[in-house]
Amino acid sequence: MTRHRSHRPNWRSFTAGGRKTNARMATPPRPHKPAFVYRWGAEKERRNGQAGPPAQTGVRFPLGGGKGTPEWAGRVVEAETAVTDGTVGGAMARPELRHPKNADGDWFVDTRCIDCGTCRDVAPHLFGAVAGRSVVRRQPDPAAATETVDAWRAAQACPTTSIGTLSRQRRPGRLYPFEIEPESGVFDCGYCSEDSFGASAWFVQRPSANLLVDSPRFTAALAGPMAGMGGIDHILLTHRDDVADAARYAERFGARVWIHESDRRAAPFATDVLSGTAETEIVPGLVAVPVPGHTRGSVVYLLEDRFLFTGDSLAWSHERHDLTAFRGACWYSWPAQADSLERLAAGGHRFAWVLPGHGARVQADPEELHDRLECLVDRMRDAA
Numbered sequence: 001m002t003r004h005r006s007h008r009p010n011w012r013s014f015t016a017g018g019r020k021t022n023a024r025m026a027t028p029p030r031p032h033k034p035a036f037v038y039r040w041g042a043e044k045e046r047r048n049g050q051a052g053p054p055a056q057t058g059v060r061f062p063l064g065g066g067k068g069t070p071e072w073a074g075r076v077v078e079a080e081t082a083v084t085d086g087t088v089g090g091a092m093a094r095p096e097l098r099h100p101k102n103a104d105g106d107w108f109v110d111t112r113c114i115d116c117g118t119c120r121d122v123a124p125h126l127f128g129a130v131a132g133r134s135v136v137r138r139q140p141d142p143a144a145a146t147e148t149v150d151a152w153r154a155a156q157a158c159p160t161t162s163i164g165t166l167s168r169q170r171r172p173g174r175l176y177p178f179e180i181e182p183e184s185g186v187f188d189c190g191y192c193s194e195d196s197f198g199a200s201a202w203f204v205q206r207p208s209a210n211l212l213v214d215s216p217r218f219t220a221a222l223a224g225p226m227a228g229m230g231g232i233d234h235i236l237l238t239h240r241d242d243v244a245d246a247a248r249y250a251e252r253f254g255a256r257v258w259i260h261e262s263d264r265r266a267a268p269f270a271t272d273v274l275s276g277t278a279e280t281e282i283v284p285g286l287v288a289v290p291v292p293g294h295t296r297g298s299v300v301y302l303l304e305d306r307f308l309f310t311g312d313s314l315a316w317s318h319e320r321h322d323l324t325a326f327r328g329a330c331w332y333s334w335p336a337q338a339d340s341l342e343r344l345a346a347g348g349h350r351f352a353w354v355l356p357g358h359g360a361r362v363q364a365d366p367e368e369l370h371d372r373l374e375c376l377v378d379r380m381r382d383a384a
């Protein structure tokens, strides 16, 4: 699809001084700033269907080992190989590239940051945006133990390993997979992949079938704990941009891989292909709902009428304190995306969590989220 910026007046509407027509979000507070809207879009499209980058860790796992394979019974939990001294997979934030706008103190973001926004979504109280980069907005308060862990969690999620400490603090143990709510069995994977521009991925542990929604980068630091929790049965791809290392996870765990036919080119290894806009039950309690708009083959996955995995079709905005969709990052059709979200709202489903690829995650009362979704659709139509 050919793009002409002159036909897209709000191409940079989340980030720069251009017109801001996004879903009637033209007024303060300052707009959300997922830089993938304007910097990564073309690159993501260019990469679509191409092989991902080489593995980060160099660790190779044997074939098979998933449920139903001969290796299953003897599968062992791999030792976590990521080091614990403030590095991730051997990479470190680089003090010599420390961004000058970081708040004074030990923690810093270096200028290799690609502005995916993940750290600002994981720890919005600590990280902020400055001219196309993230910086430490406020140093973690040592008296508040959770703040340091929050900073570490952001560091471990960062796809470019740009977050670190001048003093080379030691990471406080394993941080991911991180259960988003006690006893939920739903985990933030962290370890975002640069190939998906830092999109979040989610692991779900259930007795019937474990799930991976989109893909983090492949690392033993995740594959080991996942194996210990029973491996992965289904990989659910929300759309073509967030495939990342899904093939490696599928190979490692013998998992089935789901994607919509319209985005299938990005995951030719998929075993199960969704089509049309009808809902599909994948396993009891798990429904795939096609939502064409962000891409033609975008899908959201609703688990137990509680957890909605949305890819880049729907997210929370900390700045606006509301649900949002990314007008400037809509690669297929904004009106179609509004139609899709309207269908989702009208479908009788409810959800208490919105767990996106890009943008912030949120937990709220299901009726409130439903009302907010309906209001978002109205704003999207006004902005069409």
Ligand code: SF4
Pocket (backbone or CB within 6 Å): 109, 112, 113, 114, 115, 116, 117, 118, 119, 120, 133, 134, 154, 157, 158, 159, 160, 161, 162, 163, 198
């Ligand atoms: S997670 Fe890393 S790459 Fe993404 S905005 Fe933060 S510092 Fe930049």
